[in-house]
Amino acid sequence: MLLVMSQDDFQPYVPQTVLVVGAHADDIDVTAGGSVAVWAKAGASVEYVVITDGCKGTKAHDVSGESIAEVRAVEQQNAAHLLGAGTVHFLGYEDSNLEVTTELKKDLVRIIRQVKPDTVVVMDPTVLYSSKLGMINHTDHRAAGLATLDAVYPLARDHLTFAELQKEGLEPHSTAHVLLTNFETQNYYVDISDTIDLKLRALAQHISQFPDIDALQTRMREFAASSGERAGYDYAEGFVRIDIAV
Secondary structure, eight states, rough: OOOOOOOOTTTOOOOSSEEEEEEETTTTHHHHHHHHHHHTTTTTTEEEEEEEEEETTTOOOTTHHHHHHHHHHHHHHHHHHHOOOOEEEEEEETOOOOOOHHHHHHHHHHHHHHHHEEEEEEOOOOOOOETTTEEEEOOOHHHHHHHHHHIIIIIITTTTTTTTGGTTOOOOOOOOOEEEEOOEEEEEEOTTTTHHHHHHHTTTTTTOOSSSSHHHHHHHHHHHHHHHHHTTSSSSEEEEEOOOOO
């Protein structure tokens, strides 16, 4: 059963600086590509973090992990730029083997302190599975979400955490808003009616992952229409919004 939380406490806003974190190339464009385009068109600076190298992302037995990783990086760059995003930070962790480590958190804190986002977007780490959608959430997605939340709060904020980063000129930073992708619970929606077609074009860049791009685009349009119906828009992307009070 879909749980839809009230939007009454969350007024729409246009972020100024957005950091969107995905475990793999294509994660961000699937879950938040329309929103990225909305924010970029409104003048926001949007940067991506892709944590893993994507080296396991193929069913072809004649393709090496190294080559598919290279292909996916190019696909991600093309899709991000099409949506209006700027820098794509590739952290290069091994695909399908991501763990919530101090090293990963430090890497994320470093980027947060560099970019200084007012908004961070990442997949909700509490999503383990969805019987409604017939899916088990990828282990990398969950690790990426948890590590990112830890990095946002409290690690990037506290000056004595990873104090050595200050020697790199990276001062502590407090992020105001977090938007979590959660497929069955949302309390905040972004109207992507004007950018849905751009999102679908961006998804078409990920041909190594979606050989039947027409079928994917149809599913994504239907999913966005369903979210839009709940929010009062033609098309929308839904998130769990957290405004960090401290």
